[in-house]
Amino acid sequence: MKDYLRIAVPNKGQLSEPASAMLREAGYRQRKDSRDLVLVDPDNETEFFFLRPKDIAVYVGEGILQAGITGRDMTLDSQAPVDEVLPLGFGGSTFRFAARDGASMKLEDLRGKRIATSFDGLLRSYLADRGIDARVIHLDGAVESSIQLGVADAVADVVSTGTTLRQAGLEIFGDPILQSEAVLIRQRDADDDPKIEQLLRRLRGVLVARDYVMMDYDVHAERLDDAVALTPGMEGPTVSPLHREGWVAVRAMVPRRDAQRIMDDLWGIGARAILVTDIYACRL
Numbered sequence: 001m002k003d004y005l006r007i008a009v010p011n012k013g014q015l016s017e018p019a020s021a022m023l024r025e026a027g028y029r030q031r032k033d034s035r036d037l038v039l040v041d042p043d044n045e046t047e048f049f050f051l052r053p054k055d056i057a058v059y060v061g062e063g064i065l066q067a068g069i070t071g072r073d074m075t076l077d078s079q080a081p082v083d084e085v086l087p088l089g090f091g092g093s094t095f096r097f098a099a100r101d102g103a104s105m106k107l108e109d110l111r112g113k114r115i116a117t118s119f120d121g122l123l124r125s126y127l128a129d130r131g132i133d134a135r136v137i138h139l140d141g142a143v144e145s146s147i148q149l150g151v152a153d154a155v156a157d158v159v160s161t162g163t164t165l166r167q168a169g170l171e172i173f174g175d176p177i178l179q180s181e182a183v184l185i186r187q188r189d190a191d192d193d194p195k196i197e198q199l200l201r202r203l204r205g206v207l208v209a210r211d212y213v214m215m216d217y218d219v220h221a222e223r224l225d226d227a228v229a230l231t232p233g234m235e236g237p238t239v240s241p242l243h244r245e246g247w248v249a250v251r252a253m254v255p256r257r258d259a260q261r262i263m264d265d266l267w268g269i270g271a272r273a274i275l276v277t278d279i280y281a282c283r284l
């Protein structure tokens, strides 16, 4: 496909569904069959390649594909020459040390010990930065079993709810090694590309549509300054005259998570007919 934009998307795992959902929301076609390896979206002149999340930074770093969605942890682990261009707000996790419950380990105690992980690159660079010499044991998955089985003294693993570690009788120690989430990556120092800029505008639009709602209300003109302080909007709210003398209608975007509190506060200053609606899509 000549001049088509080529994008990598996780083919399975925690990021696969939410990544495709976000692209769909941004107006791109996505696969219907989870076994499909490639999907062509001719309307948007874009091809999507469904790849293992851990491999995505490699393809993008080599310049084979122009952008990809994967985890920040996987991107850093690969040490591929890529830049994170947009955090995507899903697939959040932390990367942490854990040891046998009750061991009360500290970072310094790792000197000379065996640490099992699937993220060797990430772990090695963290230890090197802190001058800690330890043996890194590479495992492909189910890292939490390694201590019980006697292969390692500690683990460095992805933690979301912490249930996996707890059920394996392990306890987290030390500061988080990394806060991760799904990110859009590009090859480091890649040239500007209008198609990528369009993809970024669309994805930013999805993030805003998810995080913000539109709020409309009527308020007495005398209280307008107080109302605007509560709903400053992006570049100032839209204020229109109302037929009812002395009143104005106000429209502004507000963070979704604050919507109920703002409605209470607006009510408190006498605003009425307060309506909240979803934003379907946007370009700011």
Ligand SMILES: Nc1ncnc2c1ncn2[C@@H]1O[C@H](COP(=O)(O)OP(=O)(O)OP(=O)(O)O)[C@@H](O)[C@H]1O
Residues within 6 Å of the ligand: 012, 013, 014, 015, 052, 053, 054, 070, 071, 072, 073, 074, 091, 092, 093, 141, 158, 159, 160, 161, 180, 181
């Ligand atoms: N609860 C979670 N468990 C695991 N990874 C999570 C979780 N939440 C977010 N993530 C993130 O999802 C990304 C992909 O991890 P995932 O475990 O899906 O890949 P994988 O291990 O290669 O695939 P699989 O487990 O299917 O073999 C990582 O960046 C990780 O940080």
Ligand SMILES: O=P(O)(O)OC[C@H]1O[C@H](OP(=O)(O)OP(=O)(O)O)[C@H](O)[C@@H]1O
Residues within 6 Å of the ligand: 140, 141, 142, 143, 144, 157, 158, 159, 160, 161, 162, 163, 164, 165
């Ligand atoms: O803190 P929690 O909510 O329990 O989630 C974290 C666990 O989920 C992931 O495992 P996954 O199911 O991807 O299996 P894997 O170890 O084979 O990758 C990750 O590797 C942790 O083990």
Ligand SMILES: [Mg+2]
Residues within 6 Å of the ligand: 013, 141
């Ligand atoms: Mg996994």
